[in-house]
Amino acid sequence: MAERQEERVSRSALPGQSLVWWLDRLLLGADLFAKAFVGLALLAITLTLFVGALGRYAFDFSFVGGEELARYLMVWMTFLGSYVLVREQRHIMIDIVLRMVPPPVQRWIAVLIGTVGLVTMVYITKYGYALAERMLTGFQMSPVLPIPRGLLHVSLPLGSALMALAFLHMALSHLLDPRNARPLFTEQPTEQPRED
Numbered sequence: 001m002a003e004r005q006e007e008r009v010s011r012s013a014l015p016g017q018s019l020v021w022w023l024d025r026l027l028l029g030a031d032l033f034a035k036a037f038v039g040l041a042l043l044a045i046t047l048t049l050f051v052g053a054l055g056r057y058a059f060d061f062s063f064v065g066g067e068e069l070a071r072y073l074m075v076w077m078t079f080l081g082s083y084v085l086v087r088e089q090r091h092i093m094i095d096i097v098l099r100m101v102p103p104p105v106q107r108w109i110a111v112l113i114g115t116v117g118l119v120t121m122v123y124i125t126k127y128g129y130a131l132a133e134r135m136l137t138g139f140q141m142s143p144v145l146p147i148p149r150g151l152l153h154v155s156l157p158l159g160s161a162l163m164a165l166a167f168l169h170m171a172l173s174h175l176l177d178p179r180n181a182r183p184l185f186t187e188q189p190t191e192q193p194r195e196d
Contacts, residue, residue, distance in 0.1 A: 017177045023169045030162055031087055034080040041077040045070045065144040072142075072152050079159025086117070086166040089182055098184060107174050110184050114171025121164035128156035 048066045055061035085091045098106055136150030173181040 017180075020169065020173045020177045020180075023165070023172065027087060027165060027169055030165070031084065034084050034162065038077050038081045038084065041073040041080075045073050045077070068142055068144045072145075072147075075152055076155045076159075079155045080162070083159055083162040083166060086163045086170075089170070089184060093184075095184065106184060107178050107181075110174040110181070111171050113184075114167045114169075114174065117167035118164050118171060121160045121167060125157045125160040125164055128153070128160050132157055 048063070048070050052063040052066040055063055082091075098109060101109070132150055132153040135153045136148060138150070140149040141147070142149050142152075170182075
């Protein structure tokens with residue numbers, strides 16, 4: 001109990017750290033949802049395609065809409081999975097220069113990466129929302145499954161908005177709370193044995 005009060009006092013003393021803390025708590029819920037959805041989507045894609053292939057080749061039976069469902073789930077999995085990767089800072093990056101600069105410079109590079117990512121994702125969210133809205137109001141249905149085509153396009157603004165929040169958290173945490181910020185890279189490069 002005393003630790004919680006101490007944590008509240010330390011957060012209230014530094015408003016920037018409090019903002020980062022609250023944003024982190026908000027994103028933890030999104031993390032759980034995205035990870036669960038991605039895992040279930042991968043399972044559903046695997047089962048759908050397996051049952052479709054097994055039925056087609058072994059039992060002369062076709063699962064109507066299975067490939068389309070797998071395609072829809074793959075798109076959703078891509079955008080929500082990208083959010084998880086941004087949040088955990090596990091996207092592919094070239095870090096050779098980053099490893100050569102001192103930690104204060106690394107911190108400002110992280111702020112720059114977060115800011116550029118935020119601006120990019122806000123732009124994609126804006127136009128993705130317009131696209132999704134147009135597709136949803138057009139009442140177009142998917143060719144095989146009885147679901148609106150706009151449902152596929154909703155993944156773009158939703159995933160981009162989540163990535164924008166993750167980039168905002170990254171930039172703010174490195175700017176306002178650098179001691180608790182997640183480092184840009186965690187593992188040190190390993191030396192490869194030389195072949196003589």
